[in-house]
Amino acid sequence: MNIVIIGKSGQLAFELSRELENNEHDVTFLGRDDIDITSSDSIDATLAPLSVDVLINASAYTAVDKAEDDTVACNAINMVAVKNLANFCKANGAFMVHVSTDYVFNGHKGSPYLTDDPIEPQGAYGKSKAEGEKALLEILPEASCLIRTAWVYSSHGNNFVKTMLRLMAEKPQLTVIDDQIGTPTWAKGLAEACVSAAENKTVGIYHWTDEGVASWYDFALAIQELAVEKGLLDKSIPVLPIPSSQYPTPAKRPHYSVLDKQTAREAFASCKPTHWRKQLASMLDELKA
Template sequence: MTIIVIGKSGQLAQELKRLDDSLLCLGRDDIDITSAESVNSILSNNNVTGIINASAYTAVDKAESEEQQAFEINATGVENLAKFANQSGVLLVHVSTDYVFCGDKGSPYQIDDKHEPIGVYGASKAEGERALLQYAPKHSCIIRTSWVYSQFGNNFVKTMLRLMDEKTELGIIDDQIGSPTSAGALAKACFYAVHHNVNGVHHFTDSGVCSWFDFALAIQEFGVKYGLLDKTIPAKPIPTSAYPTLAKRPNYSVLDKSSLKLAFGGLEPKHWRIELSEVIQQLASIK
């Protein structure tokens, strides 16, 4: 089987490569997903049996001023991949986001809840989902996720560890609620989907719910425990209004994961504290 991963340097792509070194990961220098010609030419020459789209425009704030670029990658690019998947009869596993929802529901989002994005990034990802379901409904699997972190790249965990080492105190937002997701665990879900031909829309995150403040406290706890931090520093909860950003964030974006038990062979995500502990141990081992 030739399973192609669209994306090479991102967190998910690197975790997928750790799972199976035989995966063919294609970066921007290898394929331009915004060009149908590039997609058809490159993928047709590689005897593809499955595709995992681990690429995306993810700069949430920057997307507000780079709308065209965000839509080209997150919508047009997905449409091109979807058309190829449908024509060639291979499964396309596509990773989407909690940002397709507004965050005002107050209870976990179901897989069939209506899109209500509140920013350009979320709107571009929602358009990508629509394109995939329109052009490859029988050859696609959408996995929505949230708050992704790992030992690779830039993410909240690594940023917090750096700031906790540099600062004497921190203020962390405590009124945005969601579920962290280890990129390593997400990679396993994508891997299962492409190997077992899972179809439809599903949600995958670590289990459990927390605020960014809760998450940060746990990062500090494990950072000290595993030697990445020398000491703890005071951290105080602050409201979103105290930390304005260009793009609005969902206040409550917990994703209901009940479909995993049936579609993913009874897959049970680990609690976010367990996954976080494992990632921080990985970081400590390469310090």
């Protein structure tokens, strides 16, 4: 099977490359230097010769706060590009796997979001991702898999875990928000779900995160505890909880964005969601190696 992955420098693409490393599929990774996904002409010229069976879109504009003032660029990647890629897949009989976000929900529900719960994004980033979802589902209702995820991190690239490790080594103490609730997600597990969806051409909307629930404060405490235990940090520092109101940002964050994974557990039977703390420990082992 010919699998093309859009995006080759991000966290998900990094984990996809490892997941597909010793696979029987013919895999091609394309970055911004290889293809302009905001241009239908560039997509056609680049993808047509590859005889694409499955396209995995691992690209996204994820600068949540910057998006509030940079809506044109945000919409180009998260909405226009998704529409363009979906149109190519429809015209060429290819299946498409697309990754979206918990930010399409308003964060007010208070219990895990189901895949068919109404979406109500609160900021420019969430709105752009919601529009991308809409385009995908309108163009490829029977030939696409939409996977929503949240709080993604990896040993590769920039993310909350690596930021915390750096700050914990530099600062005498930290304050971390304790009233935003979600689930940390190692990109490795997300990559496994994407590959399962690609290989089986699993149609529908699914939610994939690691197991469990945490606040950013809980996550930070676990990062420090495990990092000290593994020798990645020399010592612990005070980490203090603060409400979101004490750390204002340009973009609204969901206060609660835990995603219900029941349909994903059934659809991606070869992938078993693992508790976020265990996944974090495994990722930190990678950093130490």
